[in-house]
Amino acid sequence: xxxxxxxxxxxxxxxxxxxxxxxxxxxxxxVIYLGETVCSKRRELKTKDxxxxxxxxxxxxxxxxxSTMALLEAPSEVKTLQSYCDNGDILIEANDVGAxxxxxxQGKPFVAGPAINCYSQHSLHRLLKLGMQRWVMPVxxxxxxxxxxxxxxxxxxxxxxxxVEVFGYGYLPLAYSARCFTARSENRPKDQCELCCINYxxxxxxxxxxxxxxFVLNGIQTQSGQxxxxxxxxxxxxxxxxxxxxxxxxxxxxxxxxxxxENENGQYPQIVERDCNGYWHSIAGMSLATP
Amino acid sequence: MELLCxxxxxxxxxxxxxxxxxxxxxxxxxxxxxxxxxxxxxxGDKLSKAADYLHQHGKKLHxxxxxxxxxxxxxxxxxxxxxxxxxxxDTLILAxxxxxxxxxxxxxxxxxxLSVQAxxxxxxxxxxxxxxxxxSRVVLPRVLSIHQVKQLARQxxxxxxxxxxxxxxxxxxxxxxxxxxxTGESPNTAGACSPASFVRWQETGQGLESRLNDVLIDRxxxxxxxxxxxxxxxxxxxxxxVYHALEEPTSLNTLDLLPELMQCGISAVKIEGRQRSPAYxxxxxxxxxxxxxxxxxxxxxxxPQPTWNQGLEAVSEGSQTSLGAYHRKWQ
Numbered sequence: 001x002x003x004x005x006x007x008x009x010x011x012x013x014x015x016x017x018x019x020x021x022x023x024x025x026x027x028x029x030x031v032i033y034l035g036e037t038v039c040s041k042r043r044e045l046k047t048k049d050x051x052x053x054x055x056x057x058x059x060x061x062x063x064x065x066x067s068t069m070a071l072l073e074a075p076s077e078v079k080t081l082q083s084y085c086d087n088g089d090i091l092i093e094a095n096d097v098g099a100x101x102x103x104x105x106q107g108k109p110f111v112a113g114p115a116i117n118c119y120s121q122h123s124l125h126r127l128l129k130l131g132m133q134r135w136v137m138p139v140x141x142x143x144x145x146x147x148x149x150x151x152x153x154x155x156x157x158x159x160x161x162x163x164v165e166v167f168g169y170g171y172l173p174l175a176y177s178a179r180c181f182t183a184r185s186e187n188r189p190k191d192q193c194e195l196c197c198i199n200y201x202x203x204x205x206x207x208x209x210x211x212x213x214x215f216v217l218n219g220i221q222t223q224s225g226q227x228x229x230x231x232x233x234x235x236x237x238x239x240x241x242x243x244x245x246x247x248x249x250x251x252x253x254x255x256x257x258x259x260x261x262e263n264e265n266g267q268y269p270q271i272v273e274r275d276c277n278g279y280w281h282s283i284a285g286m287s288l289a290t291p
Numbered sequence: 292m293e294l295l296c297x298x299x300x301x302x303x304x305x306x307x308x309x310x311x312x313x314x315x316x317x318x319x320x321x322x323x324x325x326x327x328x329x330x331x332x333x334x335g336d337k338l339s340k341a342a343d344y345l346h347q348h349g350k351k352l353h354x355x356x357x358x359x360x361x362x363x364x365x366x367x368x369x370x371x372x373x374x375x376x377x378x379x380x381d382t383l384i385l386a387x388x389x390x391x392x393x394x395x396x397x398x399x400x401x402x403x404x405l406s407v408q409a410x411x412x413x414x415x416x417x418x419x420x421x422x423x424x425x426x427s428r429v430v431l432p433r434v435l436s437i438h439q440v441k442q443l444a445r446q447x448x449x450x451x452x453x454x455x456x457x458x459x460x461x462x463x464x465x466x467x468x469x470x471x472x473x474t475g476e477s478p479n480t481a482g483a484c485s486p487a488s489f490v491r492w493q494e495t496g497q498g499l500e501s502r503l504n505d506v507l508i509d510r511x512x513x514x515x516x517x518x519x520x521x522x523x524x525x526x527x528x529x530x531x532x533v534y535h536a537l538e539e540p541t542s543l544n545t546l547d548l549l550p551e552l553m554q555c556g557i558s559a560v561k562i563e564g565r566q567r568s569p570a571y572x573x574x575x576x577x578x579x580x581x582x583x584x585x586x587x588x589x590x591x592x593x594x595p596q597p598t599w600n601q602g603l604e605a606v607s608e609g610s611q612t613s614l615g616a617y618h619r620k621w622q
Contacts, residue, residue, distance in 0.1 A: 071463055072413040073439050075446070081415070098415030101422075115466055117409070117479065119359035122389030140468040140477055148362035175467040175523075178434035178616035181537060185529045190622040206536050207528045208507045214527060215469070215536075222462070222537070224472055278475070284504060285472035 001237070001264055003257055004031035004165065006247040007067035007093075009173060009218060011197035014044040020248060021053055025060045027254045028261060031243060032057050035067040035084070037095055037113075039180070039219045040077045041195060047083055054090050063091075070095040070115040071176040071220065093136070104130045114139050114167055115176070121152030124162075134163040136245065139172045142282040143233070146240055163242040169231070169256055170247025171203065171216050172224040172285065181217040201250040214286075226286060229275035231259060235266035292552070293559035294583055295353065295452065296576045299331040299566055304341055306573035311580030314351035316384060317341060318565060323371040324355045325408055326565040327482030342379035355384040355565075357406035358482045369393055376401060384430070385409075386465055391424040404428040404452070408465035408478065412439075414446045421449050428452055428558060434463050437548055437617040441555045450558035456575055457563020458608055459543040459615050460484075461523060469522050474504045485521045492517075501525075516540075518609050544603050544612035546579075546595040549586045571606050578602050 005024055008017060024032055034057070035050050036042050045053070050066065058064045066084050069077060078098060085092060085102045094100045095113035103110045111134040112118060112127050124135060137146055146164070153159040183193035185204055203216035203223055213225035227249075230237075234244070246257055262268040269291075278287030296312035298304035307315045318324030320334040333341055345352045354375040360368040368387070372394050375383055383401060385391050386408035394403055405411055405420045407430040420426045428450035431440060444451055462469070470484045471477035478484050489504040499511045501520035508525035511517045518524065518540040527536040543563070545552070552560065560583070562575050578599045586593045604612055615621055 070466070071434065072415070073435060075414070075442060078413050078415050096413070096416060097409070097411065097419050098413045101415045101419035117359055117387070117465055119387070119479065120362045120365060120389055122360065122365060122392070123387060126388045126392055138468075138479075140471045140480065145362060152362050152365075172468075172472070174469050174472055175462040176434075177462045177537075178436070178622045179461060179538070180622065185532075185536065189620055191619060204529055209510055209526065209528060209533060210507045211528075212506060214473075214506065217529070217536070222469060279471070282475070284475040285468070 001234070001241070002030040002243045003028070003260060004033060004243050004245045005029045005253070005257075006167070006170065006245045007033045007035050007037045008248045009038060009171070009221065009223070010201055010203060010250070011039070011042045011195065011219070012044070012201055012250070013198060014049075016201070016250075017045060018053075021057060023254055025057060025062070027257060029062065029257060031063045031065065033065045033067045033093055037067045037069055038221045039197070040069065040074070040080065041193065042197065042219075044198075047080060051087055051090070058090070065091045065093050065111055067093040067113060068095050068099045070113075070173070072096050072098050073178070091133070100127070100130055107131065109133045111165075112136060114173065121149050121156055121158075124149065124153065125156055125158055128158055128161055132162055134165055134243070136165040136167070139167050139174070139228070140279055140285060143236060143240070143280050144282050150240060164240065165243035165245055166230070166237065166241045167228065168244040168246060169229055169253075169260070170227060170249060172228045172279075173221055174215070174224055175222040177220050177222070180220050181222065182219050185217055224276065224285060226274065226276040228277065228279070228285075229272045230277055230280055231256070231263055232266070232269045232272060232291065233277060233280055234260065234264050292557065292583055292587070294576070294579055295559050295561045296572060297562055297565040297567070298341075298572060299326065299328075300569065301337060301341060302569040303567075303572040304344065306569045307576050308345065308348050308350055310573055310576035312350060312576050314353055314381070314559075315345060316353035316355055316561075316565070318355045319371050319374065321367065321371070322482040323358055323368055325357050325478045325482050327358075328487070328566050331566060338374070338378045346379065351381040352379065353382040353384055353404065354380040355406060356390060357384055357386040357408045359387045359479050360389055365389070372397070391420070391426070395424040402427055404430060406430055406465075407432050407454070410463045410465040412463065414443065417443070417447050417449055430454075430561065432464050433460055433543065434616050436619050436622065437551060438619070440557070440617070441551070444555040444557065451556075452559040452561055453545070453552060453557055454543060454563055455545050455560035455579065456603060457543060459538065459541055459613060461538045461615070473506055473522055485519070490520055516609060539611070540609035541611045541613045542603075542607035542609075543615045544600070544607070545614060545617060546582055546599060546603070547614065548617055549582055549595075550590040550593045553586055553590055567606075574602055574606055
């Protein structure tokens with residue numbers, strides 16, 4: 001099993017990002033995704049900074065992937081995407097079909113990110129023909145769904161032509177909107193957001209009126225209210241999953257990476273009673289299935 | 292500019308035709324479309340009757356097959372495409388790469404529109420679907436501002452369709468899993484958002500409560516209008532403040548933007564609401580027909596009549612309407 005660090009989904013100051021990747025460089029992560037995937041106004045690091053960071057990490061033996069924005073609206077955002085796609089040697093994670101278009105035009109391989117809608121072996125087959133190397137399963141799908149897709153891929157004779165990655169730890173990206181919910185939570189219009197996301201390094205928690213944790217507001221992205229955690233499900237991933245993704249939080253992510261490795265065969269399970277894992281078990285995502 | 296109206300039943304379809312729809316869109320009676328609700332949609336005999344009725348009246352039939360095929364249900368999506376074609380659909384509205392591929396390869400002459408569920412919001416994505424599957428039209432998600440809609444219209448040769456009126460989905464469609472996070476079922480996997488089977492109403496000492504899979508979505512005082520607990524429209528708490536953290540219960544109404552939409556060459560305006568009653572379809576179609584005709588006659592002096600907006604508000608969610616993301620300030 002390989003482990004990846006997903007792109008940082010939150011808006012952190014530049015020095016915090018750099019500090020995180022200095023530690024990530026020393027960690028046991030096999031694959032590191034980086035880049036801004038949520039909001040084009042978050043420019044603590046510019047495109048050239050991300051590219052420089054990517055090359056530095058690659059120099060340390062990490063497999064590096066540049067992740068691209070999920071919701072592309074303005075022409076300027078497509079232009080930035082184009083500059084990522086033109087970078088030369090670094091693999092790209094496409095989180096919008098627009099990225100697949102720009103990459104496949106150049107005959108470049110790509111990772112199909114979790115925001116690409118691929119729900120069957122037939123869609124996956126099409127992505128493969130377009131240059132997909134690795135498929136990150138949409139977060140709402142289950143182990144059962146994955147197994148059916150991979151059986152279908154066996155029948156199509158394409159099972160060995162791509163890798164499978166699963167989002168295994170962190171707050172799930174669940175939705176993207178035109179509206180900035182963090183700005184709204186501070187009573188600001190999006191155009192005068194003052195980049196307020198930078199004040200919430202793990203997003204802003206939203207509860208029901210009964211205090212139940214429901215969602216995390218992260219700019220235009222809405223995340224799960226509970227941390228998704230598949231650490232106790234790793235043993236059931238063998239022969240299905242090649243890469244497990246941990247989505248960076250402001251603390252402890254790299255400690256969790258080591259715990260994941262230790263429990264790869266189920267020998268060192270963790271208590272995760274505040275977390276959720278429902279999607280993997282074909283039930284409501286917010287639920288927690290216990291063995 | 293085409294007026295495209297929804298129908299979940301034959302009576303609704305007839306009302307749409309009677310009030311001046313240019314085309315009507317419907318779904319089949321299964322999870323191949325994103326309004327998979329009990330008692331709704333078309334099958335077998337009713338499907339061919341719907342097609343015949345529309346064609347006799349010189350109108351077009353669009354069939355939405357806009358969910359994502361399941362790994363063990365591929366035949367169902369293929370069958371939906373075949374059935375739609377066999378029964379005389381003029382256009383299919385599709386979202387899934389595999390379903391697009393199948394329809395494009397099997398029926399090369401068939402007119403394909405890209406569903407809003409495919410979430411194409413930029414020129415690169417639009418080019419992708421046009422080049423890969425020869426789609427003739429793209430339905431734009433309700434996340435773009437009017438400025439962005441105009442930019443896209445300038446940059447693409449593909450026809451564009453926008454949502455004009457109806458329930459306001461505030462997330463990029465086809466990329467929202469909030470419903471499955473709470474219930475296990477989402478538009479993409481089950482063809483419905485906030486499914487009715489998970490809804491519960493309860494009168495309590497603190498007010499009328501609406502719940503979705505036991506999660507409290509909202510609590511209403513006696514003077515407040517209670518709305519369906521679509522999960523993004525509840526009142527939640529963020530650090531001590533209780534408010535509509537994502538969106539108020541409101542409907543989209545773009546009557547004010549009609550001249551701009553017409554001027555930038557939008558090919559069709561779509562009315563949301565296949566799950567709504569024939570009376571809703573009748574009312575909304577009538578008003579939009581009048582508005583489009585008035586605007587086409589003299590767009591420079593177009594002003595939505597107060598009676599039109601009142602008529603639309605009367606059938607709106609929460610009895611209020613919004614320009615949604617088209618209006619930058621909403622964002």
